Amino acid sequence: MQDVFVKAIRAADGPGRPQAWSPWLTRVTVNGCRDRHRSSWWRFAGKRRVPLEALDAVDLGPTPDREAASAETRERVWAVVRRLPARQREVFALRHFEGWSTGQIAESLGVGPGSVKRHLFRAVGRLRAALGERR
Secondary structure (H helix, E strand, O other): OHHHHHHHHHHHHOOOOOOOHHHHHHHHHHHHHHHHHHOHHHHHHHHOOOOHHHOOOOOOOOOHHHHHHHHHHHHHHHHHHHHOOHHHHHHHHHHHHOOOOHHHHHHHHOOOHHHHHHHHHHHHHHHHHHHOOOO
C-alpha cells in the first residue's frame, strides 16, 4: 500500500499525470501485489504457512451465554447499588460513574475527604460482599 501511495504522489507531481485516478490506482495496486507475490520473500513466507485448520479460532465477540451472564451481573450490581445508603450511593456514583476525585466529591457534598473515602470503602465492600467477591 505504501508503494502505491508513493507512486501516486510521484504521478501527481509528474508530467504523465493520470486523467482518471480510480482505474490508474487499481492498476498500480494490482501490479504492486503481483510484484510482491513474485518476490523471493513471498515464496519464503509461503513455505512457512500454517494450514487454516491448524489455527486457533479467535473469539471476537461475546457468546450468548456470556452476554446473559453479563446482563445478570449488571442487574445484580444495580440492585446492590440501589440498596446502598444515600450517601454511599452518591459517593460511589460520583467516583465510579462520573470519575470525580476525592477532593471534588468532598467539596460537592460538603464533607471531608476522609468521610468520602470511608463512604466509598463501605460502598465497595457492600458491593463485593453482595457479589461474592473476596477482598
